[in-house]
Amino acid sequence: MKMLLTLAAVASLAGTNLSRAQQAPEAVRSPIVLTGADMRPATSLNGEWATIVDPYSNGFSSYFRNQKQQAGDTRPIEYDFSKSPTLKVPGDWNTQRDALLYYEGTVWYEREFTYQPKEHTRIFLHIGAANYRSWFWVNGKKVCEHEGGYTSFNCEVTEAIHAGGNFVVAAVDNTRHEDGVPTLKTDWWNYGGLTRAVSLIEVPETFIDQYDVHLARGAGATIEGWVHVVGGEAGAKVEVEIPELAAKTASVAGGDGRAAIHLEVSGLERWSPETPKLYRVKISAGRDSIEDLIGFRTIETRGTEILLNGKPIFLRGVCIHAEAPYRGGRAYSDKDAETLLGWAKELGANYVRLAHYPHDETMLRAADRMGLLVWSENPVYWAIQFDNPKVLAKAEQQLDEEIETSRNHAAIILWSMANETPNNETRTRFIESLASHARELDATRLITAALLVRAEGHTKIVDDPLGKTLDVIGANEYIGWYEQTPEGADTTEWRVAYDKPLIMSEFGGGAKAGLHGAENERWTEEYQADIYRHQLAMFNRIPQLRGLSAWILMDFRSPTRNLAGIQDGFNRKGLISDQGQKKAAFFVLQKAYLDRTVGKAE
Numbered sequence: 001m002k003m004l005l006t007l008a009a010v011a012s013l014a015g016t017n018l019s020r021a022q023q024a025p026e027a028v029r030s031p032i033v034l035t036g037a038d039m040r041p042a043t044s045l046n047g048e049w050a051t052i053v054d055p056y057s058n059g060f061s062s063y064f065r066n067q068k069q070q071a072g073d074t075r076p077i078e079y080d081f082s083k084s085p086t087l088k089v090p091g092d093w094n095t096q097r098d099a100l101l102y103y104e105g106t107v108w109y110e111r112e113f114t115y116q117p118k119e120h121t122r123i124f125l126h127i128g129a130a131n132y133r134s135w136f137w138v139n140g141k142k143v144c145e146h147e148g149g150y151t152s153f154n155c156e157v158t159e160a161i162h163a164g165g166n167f168v169v170a171a172v173d174n175t176r177h178e179d180g181v182p183t184l185k186t187d188w189w190n191y192g193g194l195t196r197a198v199s200l201i202e203v204p205e206t207f208i209d210q211y212d213v214h215l216a217r218g219a220g221a222t223i224e225g226w227v228h229v230v231g232g233e234a235g236a237k238v239e240v241e242i243p244e245l246a247a248k249t250a251s252v253a254g255g256d257g258r259a260a261i262h263l264e265v266s267g268l269e270r271w272s273p274e275t276p277k278l279y280r281v282k283i284s285a286g287r288d289s290i291e292d293l294i295g296f297r298t299i300e301t302r303g304t305e306i307l308l309n310g311k312p313i314f315l316r317g318v319c320i321h322a323e324a325p326y327r328g329g330r331a332y333s334d335k336d337a338e339t340l341l342g343w344a345k346e347l348g349a350n351y352v353r354l355a356h357y358p359h360d361e362t363m364l365r366a367a368d369r370m371g372l373l374v375w376s377e378n379p380v381y382w383a384i385q386f387d388n389p390k391v392l393a394k395a396e397q398q399l400d401e402e403i404e405t406s407r408n409h410a411a412i413i414l415w416s417m418a419n420e421t422p423n424n425e426t427r428t429r430f431i432e433s434l435a436s437h438a439r440e441l442d443a444t445r446l447i448t449a450a451l452l453v454r455a456e457g458h459t460k461i462v463d464d465p466l467g468k469t470l471d472v473i474g475a476n477e478y479i480g481w482y483e484q485t486p487e488g489a490d491t492t493e494w495r496v497a498y499d500k501p502l503i504m505s506e507f508g509g510g511a512k513a514g515l516h517g518a519e520n521e522r523w524t525e526e527y528q529a530d531i532y533r534h535q536l537a538m539f540n541r542i543p544q545l546r547g548l549s550a551w552i553l554m555d556f557r558s559p560t561r562n563l564a565g566i567q568d569g570f571n572r573k574g575l576i577s578d579q580g581q582k583k584a585a586f587f588v589l590q591k592a593y594l595d596r597t598v599g600k601a602e
């Protein structure tokens with residue numbers, strides 16, 4: 001009742017809020033996914049955008065028109081983008097303006113640009129990511145809306161754009177919602193804004209929207225997959241060429257717009273962390289063509305083994321948030337990616353868990369180039385509304401976008417459905433449904449999730465029923481930090497109910513860089529290093545352990561970490577501080593990785 005009154009009061013006080021609610025999407029799918037969008041010629045719209053901070057979402061009735069007060073004009077136009085301060089795109093708003101560090105609500109963005117559309121083309125506004133909901137208008141015409149803060153999407157602007165001067169207006173709202181994915185509570189910063197690159201992509205009327213080119217499992221060298229063409233009649237001719245392998249194939253799209261690919265190649269150098277070989281792959285259909293850089297490898301499991309290119313591998317890794325080193329805020333650039341992944345390489349890692357949502361394309365490209373295997377995750381985190389079908393639709397939509405845009409990255413070997421979800425039937429059904437959806441979209445990779453672990457005395461038990469659905473089991477544990485002392489690991493035994501590979505997907509503890517003291521003194525580098533020493537010894541007593549991703553590479557901002565003088569708004573479990581200082585634990589793990597004293601010998 002109280003809730004109804006509140007809603008009624010808000011509606012009568014602020015009619016504009018109501019109109020926004022009417023426009024709000026129910027997990028709208030962006031109609032076109034563009035695989036390899038970053039490889040297409042594009043007109044960048046990155047740079048300074050005029051912005052209006054709109055905490056009451058007042059602008060939904062007018063700001064998108066970008067009106068200008070004319071001389072003698074008496075209309076009450078109470079906004080003016082041309083006089084408003086700017087924010088950089090890509091970039092979160094929180095770290096660009098002090099007053100916005102904690103802001104949660106709507107910010108309006110406006111940018112003017114000139115454009116000359118070609119004839120017989122379609123034009124898309126490509127948004128790398130906008131957290132969390134966003135609405136877009138071009139020249140005052142609404143072109144799309146989107147929900148989900150970590151995946152790219154494309155708004156068709158063909159009808160809205162014209163030759164000469166144009167403007168684009170976006171409303172981005174990072175308000176958290178109970179029925180959002182993720183939901184109200186996360187242990188990372190809710191960075192808002194146009195956090196990744198924005199561009200215009202123009203394609204012929206008949207164009208390639210998605211493709212999947214991968215190496216077939218088995219000892220041979222068969223490259224297979226498909227290319228999907230939009231706008232062509234069935235019968236559109238598709239060609240795929242890998243010049244370096246002197247391989248070329250032509251096929252024809254069926255009624256569903258898909259053309260199957262099959263290429264027998266010889267002399268293929270398989271992609272691996274040691275040899276991250278990428279090939280130029282040219283895909284064309286009619287007047288459209290795209291050139292991607294793709295590595296070829298296989299990934300599968302056999303019993304408790306993970307096989308990369310048919311050979312057992314142990315994943316020596318670390319978790320990474322998309323947090324920018326040194327400057328803070330959401331990571332988006334090649335430099336951010338190269339710094340983070342460079343540190344992972346220095347650690348001796350061959351694998352990274354990109355937590356807890358899909359990361360930027362720049363990160364995946366860098367992982368392909370640098371030879372790091374990737375666990376990529378859907379933001380189903382902790383207790384979302386598993387009993388709400390709309391939430392399932394939202395999670396599925398984000399998973400679709402993640403897989404459809406990133407499926408050609410050799411680096412990605414694992415699709416993670418979720419992190420630390422409560423063990424109950426509704427949750428299990430929800431994630432089973434996501435997992436079968438992921439398998440339908442991509443049968444070439446492994447499905448995982450980071451599970452909670454239970455304990456009986458000194459035994460840790462991994463028997464969450466979700467394990468049945470997964471190819472690889474992820475388990476998170478914090479012995480020595482949230483429970484027991486670091487020595488607790490010495491007497492801990494592990495029981496895993498599934499005959500499948502296990503990855504310890506998180507373990508670790510906090511330390512403030514530069515704080516030194518005794519090994520039993522929390523928050524010191526010595527304490528954190530001690531946790532790692534005991535953990536590493538324990539790992540060698542888990543026969544089916546096939547990988548590790550320590551939590552976490554670098555300290556990251558979190559609204560839940562408020563211990564003054566130590567955390568100051570940062571989760572301090574990084575092996576490296578946000579300013580690049582390596583802590584003692586970094587070197588403990590590095591030694592174990594480089595000397596191969598942890599994990600099953602490959």
Ligand code: GCB
Pocket residue numbers: 187356419420476506551571573
């Ligand atoms: C976890 C979560 C991760 C947190 C971490 C911590 O289990 O998966 O998101 O940040 O613990 O530091 O507590």
